[in-house]
Amino acid sequence: MAKTAALGRRVELVPMDPHCQDITIALYRQEAADGPRYQVHSFSGRPGVVARLDFVAGATAVLGGMAAVGPGQVRFACGGAHELAARRAFLEACKLDPAQPLAARPLQFFDKKTGHQIHVAPLGGGVYQVALEGGDAGRAAAVAGGLVKLGQMQNPAPDQAAFPCGQAHDALIGLLVVRAVNVRATLREQEMQAARGQLAAPSAQQQ
Numbered sequence: 001m002a003k004t005a006a007l008g009r010r011v012e013l014v015p016m017d018p019h020c021q022d023i024t025i026a027l028y029r030q031e032a033a034d035g036p037r038y039q040v041h042s043f044s045g046r047p048g049v050v051a052r053l054d055f056v057a058g059a060t061a062v063l064g065g066m067a068a069v070g071p072g073q074v075r076f077a078c079g080g081a082h083e084l085a086a087r088r089a090f091l092e093a094c095k096l097d098p099a100q101p102l103a104a105r106p107l108q109f110f111d112k113k114t115g116h117q118i119h120v121a122p123l124g125g126g127v128y129q130v131a132l133e134g135g136d137a138g139r140a141a142a143v144a145g146g147l148v149k150l151g152q153m154q155n156p157a158p159d160q161a162a163f164p165c166g167q168a169h170d171a172l173i174g175l176l177v178v179r180a181v182n183v184r185a186t187l188r189e190q191e192m193q194a195a196r197g198q199l200a201a202p203s204a205q206q207q
């Protein structure tokens, strides 16, 4: 129990890691004086697990634009929680092919639905503006709305999304815009993931 308490609150779970012997990997949130920290952890004692957790934490940091603060531990430089976005960065980090080079995602994305390139421009103060090459304002607003939901952001204008901390998070925007084009499917997946995490909880504790 003490170990679990020190880990903090579990906020995300990958029940079977396809890249490391189907181990269970979870993300824990801890409260610190300088803001929340996220710990990548597994109860598995199998060989290779420590290296795998290091990789996942490192990849989470790159994809989420976060800083490493300890073994398997990351946080946002702004001190904000951005919990949904941190969970997304962790999930994507677990899916990555470890043999491929690691890089944050760009602020552009090809929107299959409209056949146009989406550009997200940082306006400063944590505000981002969505534009489509074809100039489709309705679609730009829909994508901005997707960012607002997935990134727990504010919506200062129809085609804008803003981080409440007032700081830039380019990597998070690159990560989330890919999902924001199909926000309903992503929210559905998040709910299923959460349900699966609850079911997997007891065995995850014992591993």
Ligand SMILES: [Zn+2]
Pocket: 076, 078, 079, 080, 082, 163, 165, 166, 167, 169
């Ligand atoms: Zn922030």
